[in-house]
Amino acid sequence: MTKEISVALVGAGAMGGALLRGWLSAGTIDPAASAVFDPAADAALKKLARRHDFALNPSPEGISVDALVLAVKPQAAASVLPAYAAIARSALVISVMAGMSLAAIGRALGDPPRVARAMPNLPAAFGAGVTGLYAPATVNAHGRDVIDRLMAATGETVWVRSEEEIDFVTAVSGSGPAYFFLLTEALAEAGAALGLEKEAAQRLARATASGAGAMLAADPRSPADMRKAVTSPGGTTAAALGVLDGDAKALRRLMKEAAAAAAKRAAELTE
């Protein structure tokens, strides 16, 4: 049997909390040997700590774990991370922070020997996440396996070739769920504008987004092939796609601009 991983998690908000819940339900981590740090721990997190018996907000002094996972806001990192420098000396450090470079993490933690970047996304809370991963050569095969096992507990993992590509992952899958939620909002608004009752339009749009997501998860066909399966020649879908994807390729152009803006912002956060 594979050994459970001991983890110190710094920041158990939306993303850190989703990872923690994924690890606990998949049995990936050893709760009794793990610790979670979050000064704003709410009742749900306290209940989780009691149920699974992990340490919540212990003194970081003397804590020794396999992996130190950093999930605080990048803007808070410089002031928060130094308190965890001693843990980082012997642990594999995995940062899920957007736009916080290996160099900046190293500076804040006193240059620990092994630091990797991971960019998960929020569907991790339902085991439906995808995480982009990058580790420099200082992280060996065992370290990579630990990172992969931790992140695979909440969905798929995709290794990328360079640290710069983590900013591109952030633009595609880290921020990506928000693009689909916006599309769902926009579709509901369009339905209401046509004359549907607002609530009916919202239910139709949401179930359509979730149904399309279920097809993407279960159907091996490419997204383009599934799009074609919905589109009868000269029919209603073709009329809509003529607006979204006609000669001007409006949606594809907009998506490129949006992803470029997200990647640029990730790079700015790094400075």
Ligand SMILES: NC(=O)c1ccc[n+]([C@@H]2O[C@H](COP(=O)([O-])OP(=O)(O)OC[C@H]3O[C@@H](n4cnc5c(N)ncnc54)[C@H](O)[C@@H]3O)[C@@H](O)[C@H]2O)c1
């Ligand atoms: N939300 C996402 O979809 C998403 C996706 C990928 C990566 N991320 C990254 O995850 C990180 C966290 O984002 P989030 O959305 O979960 O934010 P969040 O605000 O929900 O969570 C941050 C948590 O850090 C805690 N915190 C603050 N000071 C702390 C300290 N001194 N010690 C320990 N914990 C402390 C806060 O109380 C909060 O619970 C960010 O760096 C973000 O870039 C987020």
